[in-house]
Amino acid sequence: MRDHIHKMQPEEQFSCGVIIVAAGRGERAGQSGEGPKQYRTIGGRPVIAHTLDTFATWAGTGPIVVVIHPEDTELFAAALKRVPTSAAPTVVHGGATRQLSVLAGLEAIAAAGAKYVMIHDAVRPFADHALLDRCRQTLLGGADAVLPAIAVADTLKRAGANGVVQETVARSNLYAAQTPQCFTLEAILSAHRAANADAKADFTDDASIAEWAGIPVVLVEGMVDNIKLTLQRDISMADERLKGSEIPDVRTGNGYDVHQLVEGNGVTLCGVFIPHDRKLSGHSDADVALHALTDALLATCGAGDIGDHFPPSDPQWKGAPSRIFLEHAARIVRERGGVITNADISLIAEAPKVGPHRQQMRENLAAMLGVTIDRCSIKATTNEQLGFIGRNEGIAAIATATVVYTPGRNA
Numbered sequence: 001m002r003d004h005i006h007k008m009q010p011e012e013q014f015s016c017g018v019i020i021v022a023a024g025r026g027e028r029a030g031q032s033g034e035g036p037k038q039y040r041t042i043g044g045r046p047v048i049a050h051t052l053d054t055f056a057t058w059a060g061t062g063p064i065v066v067v068i069h070p071e072d073t074e075l076f077a078a079a080l081k082r083v084p085t086s087a088a089p090t091v092v093h094g095g096a097t098r099q100l101s102v103l104a105g106l107e108a109i110a111a112a113g114a115k116y117v118m119i120h121d122a123v124r125p126f127a128d129h130a131l132l133d134r135c136r137q138t139l140l141g142g143a144d145a146v147l148p149a150i151a152v153a154d155t156l157k158r159a160g161a162n163g164v165v166q167e168t169v170a171r172s173n174l175y176a177a178q179t180p181q182c183f184t185l186e187a188i189l190s191a192h193r194a195a196n197a198d199a200k201a202d203f204t205d206d207a208s209i210a211e212w213a214g215i216p217v218v219l220v221e222g223m224v225d226n227i228k229l230t231l232q233r234d235i236s237m238a239d240e241r242l243k244g245s246e247i248p249d250v251r252t253g254n255g256y257d258v259h260q261l262v263e264g265n266g267v268t269l270c271g272v273f274i275p276h277d278r279k280l281s282g283h284s285d286a287d288v289a290l291h292a293l294t295d296a297l298l299a300t301c302g303a304g305d306i307g308d309h310f311p312p313s314d315p316q317w318k319g320a321p322s323r324i325f326l327e328h329a330a331r332i333v334r335e336r337g338g339v340i341t342n343a344d345i346s347l348i349a350e351a352p353k354v355g356p357h358r359q360q361m362r363e364n365l366a367a368m369l370g371v372t373i374d375r376c377s378i379k380a381t382t383n384e385q386l387g388f389i390g391r392n393e394g395i396a397a398i399a400t401a402t403v404v405y406t407p408g409r410n411a
Contacts, residue, residue, distance in 0.1 A: 014136055015062040015338035017114030017185065018055045020107035022076070022122035023069045023094025024047055038122040039075045043057035043242025044406045046079040050125035050242075055118075056085040058132050063112035064089035066122075067105045099203055105191045110189055117188065118180035119206050121230040125238065127180065134220045135182040146182040149175035154237050178222040181182060181206045184370030187215050249336075249405040255292035258396040267395065269347060269354065270378060271323055271368070272362035276352045280395060285313040287322035289345045289378075294322075294366075296343075297329040300403040301336045326368050337406035340369050342376040349395040354380035358383040 022038045034040045055061050057188075066089045068076050076091065091110045094101030102119055110119050116139055121128065131148055137145045156169040188206060191213035195203065200274040203209045207217050229235050265280025270289045280286035294306045310317050310325055333340060343365055347354055354361075358378045365376040383389035389396060
């Protein structure tokens with residue numbers, strides 16, 4: 001085959017397609033209810049979500065193609081939701097072998113018009129941008145094929161079929177291959193097509209196909225951490241590593257609301273009706289405490305305020321119990337990966353007395369939020385007869401909510 005080394009100008013624009021190979025079954029990792037190993041959870045997200053995020057956030061990435069098994073459509077769709085970046089990959093189905101799966105991905109990348117391509121194993125979630133930069137620079141330097149690799153450090157032995165060592169293999173100039181393996185698209189696609197036409201199906205990686213096709217493969221420094229998750233033990237260790245590196249995503253939201261007191265027979269606070277010679281004016285049941293807490297919860301994930309979700313101009317909310325609003329906010333928080341860890345409400349009123357009803361209020365909050373009662377606090381104070389509250393013209397509430405979000409979720 002022709003010499004695939006080419007020369008490029010350093011200023012040539014770099015646009016690199018990415019193929020994530022994710023069609024394998026991963027039998028050596030054992031069976032799991034989560035599916036094949038690329039969908040197992042590490043650090044709170046599927047392996048493939050971590051892998052995709054690395055490429056989706058790299059400046060050199062062009063079109064992304066993910067090659068999946070036909071049976072994994074739903075698993076992949078669920079995993080893609082856990083990618084915090086706006087990755088929009090093309091999905092193609094793989095073949096009976098990795099080689100056929102990569103060829104399917106290459107054909108899709110070619111259709112997208114990419115000039116270069118990186119081919120990466122979905123189960124290598126720890127590749128970083130520095131590695132991708134090294135590969136890019138080598139491609140820009142004129143290579144048609146780039147292989148990240150680590151020099152072999154262990155002493156190597158060759159054994160016979162009986163398990164007896166036959167010789168010690170010199171480890172000088174020996175390297176362990178990694179991915180992403182990077183190529184000019186024209187070169188590797190031609191090599192894959194030729195191998196397929198010649199029924200050559202025993203290649204273990206794409207660099208070996210390039211070697212067979214006569215394409216010089218240039219080594220770049222790989223990463224010790226860029227391991228391939230093969231066994232269940234690898235997955236467990238990766239999970240522990242990510243958990244240890246997580247920065248807790250703890251968020252606090254504040255809410256404030258006030259309602260006017262008018263003639264009536266009682267007020268509703270935290271879902272408790274308290275007989276009183278006045279009532280709170282509002283389109284719903286005017287539960288000022290729950291309104292403030294609803295805003296506090298929505299604030300933890302940037303989801304607007306209570307008026308955005310329940311406009312006071314909408315007649316369907318007239319007289320509605322405010323627990324509907326709070327439960328809706330709690331559901332939004334959970335859908336975005338949040339766990340409510342604390343809810344605190346301060347009521348500011350001259351009357352009625354809150355103390356006798358505090359326990360029931362806390363129980364109501366716990367039920368509405370789906371948390372234990374020790375995470376719910378109700379406090380009350382007067383305004384020392386100052387201002388509109390001191391003149392019994394209204395009741396105010398200040399609420400604070402604390403929520404812990406799963407790192408990496410689009411909260």
